[in-house]
Each structure stands twice: as structure tokens, then as C-alpha cells.
Amino acid sequence: MRALRTPVGLASGVLLVLLAALAVFAPLLWGSQAGAIDTDALQQGSSADHLLGTDALGRDIFYRVLVATRLTLGLALLATLVGVTAGLVLGSLPSVLPRWAGRIVTSAVNIAVAFPGLLLALFFAVIFGTGTIGAVLAIAFAITPSFARLTQTLTASISGRDFIAAARVCGVGRFRLLLRHILPNIAEPLVINATLAAGSALTAFAGLSFLGIGVQAPSYDWGRLLGEGLNRIYISPAPALGPAVAVVLAGLAFNLFGEAAASAAGHRQSVRKAPKPVSTVESPSGEGLLNVRNLRVSFPGAGGWITPVRGVSFTVGQGEMIGVVGESGSGKSLTALAVSRLVEHPGVVTADRLEFAGKPLRETSQRELGTSLAMVFQDPMTSFNPTRRIGRQLAEVSEVHQGMSRKAASARVVDRLKAVRIPSAERRARQYPHEFSGGMRQRAMIAMGLMGEPRLVIADEPTTALDVTVQREVLRLLARVQEERSAAVLLISHDITVVAQTCDRVLVMYAGRIVEELPTAELFTSARHPYTTALLAAVPDLETDRDAPLAVIPGRPPEPAEIGVGCPFAPRCPLADQRCREVEPELEQVGVGHQVACWRLADGMPSLEEATVVGGPAMAGRNGEASGE
Template sequence: MRALRTPVGAASAVLLTVLVALALFAPLLWGDRAAAIDTDALQQGPSADHLLGTDSLGRDIFYRVLVATRLTIGFALLATLIGVTTGIVLGAAPAVLPRLAGRLVTSVVNIAVAFPGLLLALFFAVIFGAGTKGAVLAIAFAIAPSFARLTQTLTASVSGRDYIAAARVCGVGRFRLLTRHVLPNIAEPLVINATMAAGSALIALAGLSFLGIGVQAPSYDWGRLLGEGLNRIYVTPAPALGAAVAVVVAGLAFNLFGEAAAAAAGDRQQARPRSLPPRESTVDSGGGDDGVLTVRNLRVAFPGAAGWVTPVRGVSFTVRQGEMIGVVGESGSGKSLTALAVSRLVERPGVVTADRLEFGGKPLLGTSDRELGTSLAMVFQDPMTSFNPTSRVGRQLAEVSEVHHGLSRKAAFERAVDRLKAVRIPSAAKRARQYPHEFSGGMRQRAMIAMGLMGEPRLVIADEPTTALDVTVQREVLRLLARIRAERSAAVLLISHDITVVAQTCDRVLVMYAGRIVEELPIDELFTSARHPYTTALLAAVPDLDTDREAPLAVIPGRPPEPGEIEAGCPFAPRCPLAHERCRQEPELIAVDDGHRVACWRMEAELVDAAVGAPEARQTGETQRASGPSDGGSDE
């Protein structure tokens, strides 16, 4: 379990193991000593014979604390189990009950949540009466409302998913929908919160026993022992100290283990699923291997109801030092997901595989974040959602240098101001102390680029950096990227929907469709030598000054296939006016010229014809030269 790999998780797991061992074996090993009455040692202080002293009957308090572990832990877990089960039932009930009954249950839960948990526990303790049974039920029903609210919230978040809607359309009943599709998907946060609730239940039970309405004599738990020891605290604090330390340590063990499990569950670098999607090899060369970034047969897959869905399918390319490459394609073509995979930002349950994925000669999938450092920078599409709205911009930039470069807080902030100046943000020192919402759209985008410049990036991946910006701000952002490239010899991978922007700024262009590169060519050949029908369709769909304003704008008919809808054959064939029988098989990306690759059967047929036609032409010429003129006579 990943939680055990953290210091907090490992320490809390050790404490829980010790507590469970004491609960199981302490009554067997020291039960007689804890119950032994010694009239010659009444209410003594700590000694070599009695580490924590004795009680009013001369019984050893140290052994009584150890033996009380079973009752304390057992009742805490029982109360947690009853409370969590009741809460889950109440929280899930509105999903299966009629609407009016569901609203009634929700209203009752909302009223109960409004009361403090301890007040509810005391209320139920009075109702159920003093004693072990009453204390356990009181704590359980005090826990239930919060778990009911949590279950309602999680259920509502899952119920809006597409697979739930699909199950409803298929006629799945409410109860089966809840048990098969909803509860399994919210089990993890419920278990984590139940672990932390166990610690709270233990402390609450000890509190009720301390007040005299929990465990009754002759039974005893830590709360009862604490109450007995408190009467002598001014004479000798040891009897109260033992039970108090036990309550605190046990409560911390449960809460810290729950927090460690929650942190591990939210970690982006989780282990991959056991069953991985099948890998397919491709013959894409992707250019030479002298690049800053080398990608060969990159695949990104996600588990689906019918198996693995692969939105990125065998992408290969190379980005060289100082080069600016554009990636274009419609929404859903896999551009941003390719960038996220290269940046190692694809979260579980997504799986990234590649025959080769290297940055600066180092394998990206096996290199640690510390070793990679800040040499790879990512500029996200929407800086408003990428910046933390509750933290100042300069503070967020400075964090990069504090974490990766070990700079002090002051030095890192000064560097952040300097980077803001480098991207030409006016009054950088003042702006660094402002929040993201105080920046305009263009300034936020430049601040995002400044964050990437906090290190010394060798590659900047810009994912739609000009989206939703006016043309003047777009120009400034693109000029900034070009200046970074020129001044730092950094490579830039520019992802954009606007093929004209790419044509004006990049050296090469990668055209993506349905998760694959369908054409790669130098930018100076884009408008003259584009061969793939999709590339030419994209170019035709861009209006210019010569476009006839009376004619309807050119469009590409149909829509791109969803990742789970891609079938055998060329994925562009349903929209392609040049599709033929052979397009039922998907073409490979082949080189047609230096730096020009195309995935189209039409292009491959032209290459075959050219290769076959050349020898025939040479043979015809040689025959004509050997035979001479057919009707030529002699002058003699």
C-alpha cells in the first residue's frame, strides 16, 4: 500500500499494529496482574514494582492500562462500524427512495449535521442510558450524520457521469445502479474517512467513560482509568498520565493513518493498473535521434467499460534544440494529451507507454522529478485555472525556485519579479504581490510563461497559449515564445487549433487526427506541398483576404471520431472525398521527402508508381538509343 511508504503512514501503521497486538494478547498475558488486589499497596505512586502506581484497591495501573486496550479499541471500532454503516445507508437512501421520501431523509441528515458531534453523543447517551451499550450507540449515531452527508455528496458527484446515464438508459434499476455503479466508485474516500472516524470515536468513548456515562464497573477502559487517576493528579500524576497518553497515541494513530491513506489516494504518481493495454509497434521513424525530445510509438490509454480506450495511438516525432514545432488538429485529436504524456502529467488510471520517450538523452518515464529539474516547462491552456486563486502570483512563481533550486524565500521572490520583467509585465514588483484575478488574460498567460522560465528550460511545451486572447495579445505571446527560443536556444512545442499561427511561427508542423500524426512537413512547404486530405481540408477551412465573401465558408463534413469509436481503417476515411476501398486498412506514416511524412494510401500509391515507373523509363531510353532512328537513311 502506498500509504505505508510515507514516514507518517509507516509510523501510524506501526502504532496501529502495536495497539491491535495489545488488544489481542494483553488480557491473556497480564489480565491476572491487572485484577490482583494488594491491600498493602493502596494508592501508591510509581515504583519499580508498579510503574504507574496502584489504585484504591492496590491494583497495578500500568497493567490495567494495557489490558484496557481491548475494550477501548473494540468498542471504538464497533461504534465506527455502526455509525459508518448507518451513515452510508442514510446517504444512499435518496438515490433509491421515491423523491419525497428522499428529500425527507436529506432534510433529517442536514438537521443532524448542524449539531456538534459531541452534543449529539451526549444527547443519545442520555436516551440510551449510561453503560457500554448506550455509549457505543451514542457515538455511532453521532458519527452517522457526517457520513450520510459525505455519502450524499460523493453519490451526487458520481451520478452525473456518462456511464451512470448510460446505465439508466439501458434500464438498470435504482438499487442495482447504486450497488454496482455508484458505491464501488466512492468506496475509497469512505474507507479513508472511516479510518479517521475511528480515532475520533475512540476519544469520544473515552470522554463518555471519563464523565461516568460510558463503561461501568467492574469493566474499565482508558476513559474510566483516566477519571480515576484524575482524582489524585495533584498528589501523583502518573496514574492519570498513563491512560491519557494511551488515548492520545491511539487517536493519533488512527487519524494519521487515515490522512496518509488520503494523501496516497490523491497522489498523481500512483502505480499503474495490473492489466495494461496492448502495445503496438509502428514503423514511424520520427526523424533523427539527435533531439532534445525523442518520442517513439507513444500511446496513452484509459480503462473503459468495454476495455482500454487509446486516445493517443503510436505517435512518433523528434524536437531538436532551438526548434519550434507546431501541432495542429481539431479538438479531440490527441494534441493536448500527447503534451501531458510527454510532461508526465497523465494521472491514474491513464497509462503511458512508449518504445522510446527520452528528454535530453534520459528516459522520461524512469527519471525522477529532482533529476529532471526545471529543464522542461509547460504553459497550460487556461492560466486562470492553472494558477491558485488564493495565492499571490509572485509567491507561486517563487515556489519553483524554492523547491527545485533551494533558494531562500526572499531570493526566490526576487527571481520571480525578474522573470515577470523578462516577459514584459509592467510594474513587475507590484504585480508579483497581486492575485491571478487581478491580471488580464494576456498578463496571466505571460505570467504562466514566466513560471516556466523560473528554471533554465530546454523545452517549452505551450498548450494553446493564445486561446481566448485578442489578436494583439496573441501576437505579444507568440513574440515572447520566439524570443525565448532565440535567446535561450530552447525548443518549443506549440499546440494550436489555428494553423495560420503555426505557419507564421514554427519550423515544422505535425498534423494530428484521431490520436495519430497523419502528416509532418516543413512549414515552408505547408501551403504548397501538403499531401494528406485532412491537412489540405484544414488549410481550405481558413479564410483569408482573397476568400469570396459571397460564398459559404469551407468546412470539413462530419466530425472526428471519439477515442472509443475508432474502427479499423483510416479514421479520416468517412470524411475524406478521396477515400477508396484500400482505406479500410489504416495506412502507416511513411517518408515521402526529406522531413516530410504522410499517412495516406494515395501518397503510398504515388510512391510505388514513381518507383516502378523510373526503371521502365530508363529501359525505354536505352532501347531507343540501341536501335537508332527507324527511318533514317545514309548520306553516302
């Protein structure tokens, strides 16, 4: 066990084993000596016959401390089990209950956490009365609020991860999502706090017994023995020091072992039976594979609804690769999430038309959609479940959507990992995400998309944070997927040159709208929107003056809540006139497959050279990249 590989873990583990052995065997071995009354040895001090002295009835305190181990540990662990279970249930309820009910549970927990644990223990002890049962319930309910609060916080931090969203899309229910994906990822801090709670429960129980409201005669635990010995501590300290040292050592053992054991928690997973295979949707001939018309994504804000994506329309044909570029906040990733049905409440997605393969996406069930639509997320480290092996996560796609057996799905995992050029695929499939490099994780994410038979792959900035050589490999892999499988690819990138080199068409987004759409073959010769030309001007080449600073677009993109009347790019555009500031332009056809949203079109669009010079200072980024989400 990993916890025993460190000196602290080994020492605390040995101490816990010793305590457990005492709890089991001490009453059997020394129970009679602990209960034997000797009227000739009343309240004696420490001696060779009685190491810790005797009590008022002449009973040996040393043997009584050893025998009391069973009751002390048993009651502490029972109180911890009840408290941790209740806290885990209360902390998990908000993630499975309706939103209004979850808020009630959260508010109740927050109120309870405001009171100190000792005060709660005393309060419940008064309610439940003196005695063993009352003390157990008092300590358990005192532990519950803090553990519930911890569970709520950890659950909320995991619920926003991409792999949780992907599980929801796969149709995983709330309870299975909680047990299979959320709780294993928060097991480590829960284990730490559970063991700490056990040590705290032990000392709290000793305290209640010491005060006379815990264990009652004729039973006894360390706390009751401590209370009895304290009355004559100035005459003979041994009767009080014995149970006190036992309480300290036991509490320390629980705390230290909990710290050491935390890293070993949360790696066991259950296997879910795969459903029957489902068929994928088919696209009617003569239409685009993905048709989006007037897509809008809105979120509630303090001053009303905020719409980061405002009327986006585009079509992706079968086997076509479309690139989407723009600065951060332009709405690229949010558009991809809306198309993938990953925008969660309170976000609202509306569209005049949102069809994939001829069927409305919002009404098509996940089972009917099958594996025909795949998503490659921006950050595979948060997209993969860190507590599950790569192979099991990939295999789940085929088990859930294609009805494969575990053995067949595992074989397909190895085949898909080899297809994306991951060496030693059999060994790598048994590893965890943190054991992969950044490029390998991204290729594994693409392999997950290829576990089915995708007809559309949405790649949300798949080359972010990768070095140029790995970027090239990932882009080649996407191009090979498009060529070999005739799959369409919607590539979101912050690098306009990457899009120009790999895509068939490019969509330029700004402030939640498409401002220009054109074939990539014409990007460097026919781009007309001032924003597009500014992005192109930021790309350095061999003739770029290395002594001159990189160009930038003056100002910044508007926040979604700041977008008002007129063209959103007008405050940063040197070509803007009064009409640009008063009315927002719509996309106008200026050539075959070329649309531009700019009022300068009506006045005669400037040439590429003129627009570049006028818009000249363009957005700067790493190597001239147009960074964005």
C-alpha cells in the same frame, strides 16, 4: 474583517459578540441572582421585579436565561467542533488513502447521509445515554456525515485542476497536497457550512434538553428552561418566550455571520522549507532533445481499453519549435500531457521510446529532471491556485527545484514577470490570479516556466480565448524564449496559420495519430494529405469571397472508441477508396523531413491544387482555425 463590511455581517457580528460577552460575564455578574430561591415568589408572571417571571422555586427566569448562555453556546460549539473535525477527516481520507480504502470510506459516508440528521441525533442519544456528554456526541455524529460528504465533493472538484497536477509532478506528497493546495481552496464553503452547523447544533441541543435527554438538573440551558416554561405557557407565556427568543437569535446570528464571513476564508498559506538545489539533465550530443516513438495512451472503457493516442512518433531538436495542429479530439493535448507525465490513473502511457535529454522520462525522477521541462497550460485561470498570490506560486518553483531562499526567489519572480512584459511587476506579484487579465495570466504562466532554466517548453494552446493582439504578444514571447535561451518549444495550437508563422516543423494529428509531418516552409506548397489540405483551405485571405459561406469538412472526427479498421479520415475524404476503408496507412517518406500517411501516395499523390479542390470543403472555424485539443 471583510465579513463586517456588510450590514448583515456587521449586525450578526455584533450579536455574536454580545452572546460571547454574556457567555463570559453573565455567570459572574448574575449567577447568584439566577440561583437564589424565593419561596414568596413561586411561579410568578412577568413583573417589574422579574421580567420573565419565576420558576417553581421562585428563581428569576430572566437571570437564568442570561446565565444559561455559557452552557448553551459552549455545548453547541463543542458538538460542532467534534462533528466538523470528524467530517473533515472522513471527507479528506479518500484523497490520501489507497483507492480501495477510499471507496470504503465514501460508501460508509453515503450510507450515513441517507438518514435524516434528527434521526441520527436521536439514535446516538439513545446509544450514548441521557446527559450532556451523550447529547454532545449525538449531535456531533449527526453533523459528521453531511460535512464529510461536502468535503468529499469539494475535494474531488479541486483535485482535477491543473495546479494540483503540477504540484503532484513537483513531488508534493498526498498530505501536503491536501493541506496546502486542496483544503485552502475549499475553505469558503466549509466555513459557511461550519457556521450553519453551529446554529443547527444549538437548536438541536435545545431540542434534546427540551425532551429531557440533554442537559440534566441541576445544570440548565435554554432548552431545559424552555421545557420548564412550556408547562404554563397559557397562564404566563414569558417564561417560555424568553429562552425561545434566545435560541432563535443565537441560531440566526451564526447563520448570517457564516454567509458574510465566507468570502474572507482560505487565503493564509504556510511556507515550506526549500530543499537543496538539484542539477538538471544534460542531453548527449547528436540526438534530439525529446525522442518519442510509438507513444500510446489508453483508458479503460465499458467495452474495453480505449486508446485516444495511437502510436505517435516524433523528435524535437535543441532550440527547435515544433507545431502540432488538428481538430478537437485528435490527441494533441493528451500527447503533451503524456510527455509531461501528467496522465493520471487510470490512464496508461506506453512507448517504445520516450526520452528527454537522453534519459527515459518515465524512470527519471522529478528531482533529476529539475526545471529543464516546462509546461504552459491552456487555461491559466485553472492552472493557477486561486487562493495564492501569483508571486508565491512562481517563487515556489525556484524554492523547490533550485533551493533558493524566499527572498531570492521573490526577486527572481519580479525579474521573470518583467521578462514577459508584465508592467508594475513588484505590485503584480502580490496580486491574485483573478486580478490579472487573460493575457497577463498567460504571460505569468510562461514566466512560471521561465523561473528555472527550461530546455523544452510545452505550450498547450497558449493563445486560446485571447484577442489577436494578445495572441501575437504571447507568440512573440515564446519565440524570444526559443531564441534567447536556445530552448525547444512544442506548440499545440488550433490555428494552423499561427503554426505556419512561428514554427520550424508542423505535425498534423487526426484520430490519435500523426497523418503528416513537414517543414512549415513547405506547408502551403507541398502539403499532400487530404486532411492537411482541408485545414489550409479553411484559412481565408484577402481574395476570399466574403459572400460565400466558410468551408467545412463534412462529417465529424471519430470518437476514440469508434476508430475501427482502415484510415480514420476515410469517411470524410472524397479521395478514399476501398483500401483506405480496410487498412490504415503508415507514415511514408515523400521528401526531406516530409512524411505522409495516405494510401494515395502509392497511386501518386495529387498536387496541392488537386487535393484542395477534391478535399475542398474544409474545416471551418473562427477565422478558418482548426480548433482542437
